[in-house]
Amino acid sequence: xxxxxxxxxxxxxxxxxxxxxxxxxxxxAMLSLVTAGVLVWAQERSSPGTFHYGELRSFSGRxxxxxLPGLEVARESGQPVWHWLVGPGKHGxxxxxxxxxxxxxxxxxxxxxxxxxRMIEVVPDSITDxxxxxTPGPPIENLGAAMFDGEIVDSKCYLGVMKPGQGPTHRDCxxxxxxxxxxxxxxxxxxxxxxxxxxxxxxxxxxxRMLPALAGRPIRLYGTLMVRGEQSFLSLSPIDSRSxxx
Amino acid sequence: MSTSYKAVGWNRQKRRYDAVIAAxxxxxxxxxVAGSILHDPDSTIETVLIRAFGTAACLTLTIVLAIGPLCxxxxxxxxxxxxRRHLGxxxxxxxxxxxTFAIVQFHALGDVNPLVSVLVTxxxxxxxxxxxxxxxxxxxxxxxxxxxxxxxxxxxxxxxAPVWKSLHMLVYLAYSLVVAHIALGALQAxxxxxxxxxLLVSVTVTLTLHGLAAxxxxxxDADRANATFxxxxxxxxxxxxxxxxxxxxxxxxxxxxxxxxxxxxxNVCRHQNGPLGEGKIVGGCIxxxxxxxxxxxxxxxxxxxxxxxxxxxxxxxxxxRVLVRPTPRPAGTFVEPALVERGxx
Numbered sequence: 001x002x003x004x005x006x007x008x009x010x011x012x013x014x015x016x017x018x019x020x021x022x023x024x025x026x027x028x029a030m031l032s033l034v035t036a037g038v039l040v041w042a043q044e045r046s047s048p049g050t051f052h053y054g055e056l057r058s059f060s061g062r063x064x065x066x067x068l069p070g071l072e073v074a075r076e077s078g079q080p081v082w083h084w085l086v087g088p089g090k091h092g093x094x095x096x097x098x099x100x101x102x103x104x105x106x107x108x109x110x111x112x113x114x115x116x117x118r119m120i121e122v123v124p125d126s127i128t129d130x131x132x133x134x135t136p137g138p139p140i141e142n143l144g145a146a147m148f149d150g151e152i153v154d155s156k157c158y159l160g161v162m163k164p165g166q167g168p169t170h171r172d173c174x175x176x177x178x179x180x181x182x183x184x185x186x187x188x189x190x191x192x193x194x195x196x197x198x199x200x201x202x203x204x205x206x207x208x209r210m211l212p213a214l215a216g217r218p219i220r221l222y223g224t225l226m227v228r229g230e231q232s233f234l235s236l237s238p239i240d241s242r243s244x245x246x
Numbered sequence: 247m248s249t250s251y252k253a254v255g256w257n258r259q260k261r262r263y264d265a266v267i268a269a270x271x272x273x274x275x276x277x278x279v280a281g282s283i284l285h286d287p288d289s290t291i292e293t294v295l296i297r298a299f300g301t302a303a304c305l306t307l308t309i310v311l312a313i314g315p316l317c318x319x320x321x322x323x324x325x326x327x328x329x330r331r332h333l334g335x336x337x338x339x340x341x342x343x344x345x346t347f348a349i350v351q352f353h354a355l356g357d358v359n360p361l362v363s364v365l366v367t368x369x370x371x372x373x374x375x376x377x378x379x380x381x382x383x384x385x386x387x388x389x390x391x392x393x394x395x396x397x398x399x400x401x402x403x404x405x406x407a408p409v410w411k412s413l414h415m416l417v418y419l420a421y422s423l424v425v426a427h428i429a430l431g432a433l434q435a436x437x438x439x440x441x442x443x444x445l446l447v448s449v450t451v452t453l454t455l456h457g458l459a460a461x462x463x464x465x466x467d468a469d470r471a472n473a474t475f476x477x478x479x480x481x482x483x484x485x486x487x488x489x490x491x492x493x494x495x496x497x498x499x500x501x502x503x504x505x506x507x508x509x510x511x512x513n514v515c516r517h518q519n520g521p522l523g524e525g526k527i528v529g530g531c532i533x534x535x536x537x538x539x540x541x542x543x544x545x546x547x548x549x550x551x552x553x554x555x556x557x558x559x560x561x562x563x564x565x566x567r568v569l570v571r572p573t574p575r576p577a578g579t580f581v582e583p584a585l586v587e588r589g590x591x
Contacts, residue, residue, distance in 0.1 A: 004321075005488075005526040007538035008259050008328030020322045025266050032274045032305060035444070039301050040281035042438035046288040089355025162351065163290045168434040172367040172380060176356035217376065 049114030049160025051121075058108055059083065059120055060129070064137050065101035067200040067233055068183045069093040071120060072137070082230055084119040084183060085109075086156045090173070092181030093122050100127070102134030114159040117196060121156070138229045146225035146234065148197065150188035152215040154178050155198070158185060171216030178212035186221055186234060197225075202235040211236075263329040267336050274302050292351050297432075299344035304428065306337040307390075307421055308448045315459035321524055324535050331397040334417075338387075338394035345387045348380070379431035386423035389416045402517065411519055425449055475562060475569040481508065481586055482566065489532070491523030494572035498523070499559055501568055502532060502543045507583035509543035510559035510570045517554070545580040563587060 004014045013021070061073040061080060069092065072080040085093035108126035112119040154177030157165035164170050166187060178184050184199040201211065202224070223234040278298040282289055310333050316323040353363035368378035393414055395401075402410045425445065433442055478492040484503040491513050492499050498513035500523035511532065513523045520536030527533070531540040531549060541548055546556030555578035560571035563584040575581060 005533075005535070006325060007533060007535070008263075008325060009255070009257055009538055011258060013259060013325065017322055017325060021325055024323070024326070025270075028309065029270055029273070032270055033277060035301070035305055036274050036278045037281060038440060038444065039297070040278060040285050042436070042440045043282075043286070043297070044436055044438075045286050046290070046293070048288050050288075051290075090357070091355075163288065163293050164435065168375070169431055170352070170435075171376075172363070173352040175367050176353060176358075176363055180357050 044164070046163040047114070047158075047160070047165060049112065049158070049163075049165065051161040052111045052113075055110060056108055056123070057111060058106060060104070060106040062102065062104050062135055062137070063097050063100040064228075065094075065097050065099075067140070067228075067235075068198055069097045070231070071105075071107070072229075079230075081118060083111075084117070084155060084159075085122055086119060086182050087122060087124065087180075090154075090156075090177040090180040090182060092183060094181050096122050096124060096127065100130065102136055104131040104135070105129060112156065112160045117155075117159050119156065119159050121161075140226050140228045140233075143225040143227060145222070147220065147222050148186055148188045148234065149218065149220050150186045150197075151217065152178075152199065152211065152219060152221075153185050153187055154182045154215065155185045155196075156182045158187065158196075166216065168216055174215035175212040178215060184211055184215070197232045197234045199223075200233050200235050202237045259325070260329055260332070264332055267333055271302060271306070271336060271340065274305070275299070278302070292347060296344055296347045296351065299340050299347065300432075303337055303340035303344055304424060304448065306333060306340060307417075307424060308452060310334050310337055311417065311421060311452050312455050315455035318459035318521075319455070319462060321535065324524075327536055328538075334390075335394045335397060338390040341387050341390050345383060348383075352380070374430065375434060377430045379427050379434075382423045382430070383427040386420045386427060389420040389423070393417060393420075399517070407516055407519065421452070475560070475571050477567050478570050479568050480566055481563060481568055484508070484568070487527040489523040489525055489527075491521060492570070494559075494570060497572070497574065499570060499572075500525070500532070501561070501570060502527060503586065504530075504543060506586050507544075508561055508563055508568055508586060509581065509583045510561045511541060511543060511546045512557040512559075512574065512577075514556075515539050516548075516556065522556075544583050545578060547578045 004017050006013050006017055059071060059073055061071045061083070064070040064072060069085040071083045071085055073083055074080045085097060087093045087096055105127050106129040107120070107122055109120035109122040112121065151166055152174070153166045154174045156177055157170060157173060159165070162170065162173060166174070186197045186199055188195040188197065199211070221234060221236060223236040226233045226235055275298050278301065279294050282294040282297070310330060313323065313326050313330050317327050349360050349364060353360035353367070356363055358366070364380050364384055368376065368380070370376040371378065393416065396405065396410065396413060405413065428445055433445070476494055478494070478501060479490055481503065484490045484501060487504055489500045489502040492501060499510050500513040501508060501510045504527040511522065513521055515522050515534040515536065517534065517537055517539040520534040520539070522532055522534055522541070524535045525533045527543065530542070532543050533540050539548065539554065541554070541556055546558045548554040557574035557577045558579050558581045559574055560581055561584045562569040563586055566587065568584070
């Protein structure tokens with residue numbers, strides 16, 4: 001019988017053991033490679049949004065402070081393009097644009113794009129060339145009561161800053177972003193595609209604080225659908241309330 | 247085994263072991279990252295790294311847990327165990343990278359400290375689908391970090407073997423937390439059936455190997471009464487210079503045959519509870535198969551300057567049979583070895 005007793009501090013391993021260990025190492029390496037391949041192949045594909053990280057750009061346009069911060073970026077031809085505004089990290093831009101509603105400004109930021117939606121992560125203190133006069137924006141139209149099934153997300157991550165920007169694994173991040181005043185969106189899956197509706201809370205501060213806790217899970221929301229320019233808003237109130245659909 | 251503190255007592259095998267671990271981890275990470283970028287061009291590097299480090303940590307943790315029972319089932323795997331702590335530390339580093347990236351991505355730059363955010367953002371412990379799975383991962387990471395930080399023999403001496411061993415048995419709790427962390431987290435967001443199947447395979451392999459190893463040891467333990475002397479085996483069943491493990495009154499005893507003599511000591515190495523009965527007599531001393539700790543077979547004492555001592559057992563050889571008294575002598579007590587009768591090979 002071959003005596004294959006071996007302790008790790010000995011200089012030379014018996015040949016039989018050495019062969020056995022080489023085979024084991026090769027087997028484990030193959031197992032690891034197959035595991036990596038299967039995991040990569042089986043995981044969900046990411047959403048198509050893009051965060052142009054590291055590409056600081058200059059934007060000029062008219063600030064819209066209410067109901068959610070945005071910038072109407074003027075184009076040489078055609079209608080101005082709506083850009084949501086958010087702050088750095090998990091923060092909204094409400095404080096950055098406070099008191100600037102209707103004023104034309106120039107600001108620096110990083111563009112986030114997903115489909116037709118555009119967002120700017122504004123560099124704090126970069127808002128300059130503030131015009132003296134205010135230009136009022138389009139009026140808010142009330143389209144009446146509405147009900148939607150979907151998922152509450154924070155708009156910044158969903159539009160492309162994070163992958164995934166929705167669902168249970170992203171829930172904690174969504175909660176922190178919404179608590180930081182990043183605009184909330186309801187993502188509604190329809191037969192024609194995905195509809196995104198910005199959420200605003202018409203009254204009831206307690207409900208506004210509750211909203212983040214409802215993120216990242218299926219939910220049914222009742223509210224008043226409103227439109228301002230090309231943007232849709234669902235105005236929620238504690239009376240309309242919500243009920244989970246699952 | 248050393249009388250002085252050394253961070254790592256490097257030798258050729260240990261370097262090769264670590265090189266294989268490092269190369270394996272590097273290749274896995276590179277393949278995962280490159281594959282993810284090619285397969286899913288819209289993915290972000292932060293998310294890819296979180297997944298790469300997390301899955302690598304889970305894989306290496308499964309291998310770490312498999313090594314112990316594999317060695318019980320087949321002694322040829324023992325060289326993997328000698329440096330198992332290096333694989334454990336590598337697992338901890340991978341888990342740390344996974345946790346750091348995840349905490350920065352999901353919790354940093356918000357309105358509270360990221361670590362506080364992990365603990366307070368999700369608190370619905372009554373819901374399986376909304377369970378705060380990240381807290382499970384954080385707890386598992388803390389356990390792995392504690393184990394990695396105390397993996398050196400220095401801590402074994404400071405904490406004492408029973409405390410150290412109990413601490414390191416927490417690896418099973420850490421593994422359970424990791425499984426729950428994955429099942430209640432990532433798997434909630436993924437749809438492909440192969441992913442839960444892979445987790446199930448990891449759990450099944452771990453449980454099966456441990457079950458097989460435990461069953462093998464139980465079946466090898468004869469149900470012997472607490473008699474004066476118990477017939478444990480024939481002399482010819484023990485190879486010259488080697489040991490045999492028997493169970494007497496619930497305690498494992500290692501019986502060694504060497505130089506025409508037979509001695510019996512506790513089967514539990516004072517270092518990390520290694521199975522001395524699977525060791526060998528080298529230079530007149532029992533050598534533990536796990537890390538090479540040495541003991542004199544007749545007294546259970548480690549050779550000077552070492553101070554470890556094992557309980558010893560009275561032993562007799564009659565008509566080719568080995569008889570052992572189940573009551574142990576105090577650790578380090580010299581017991582006259584039994585002489586093997588002539589004619590027995």
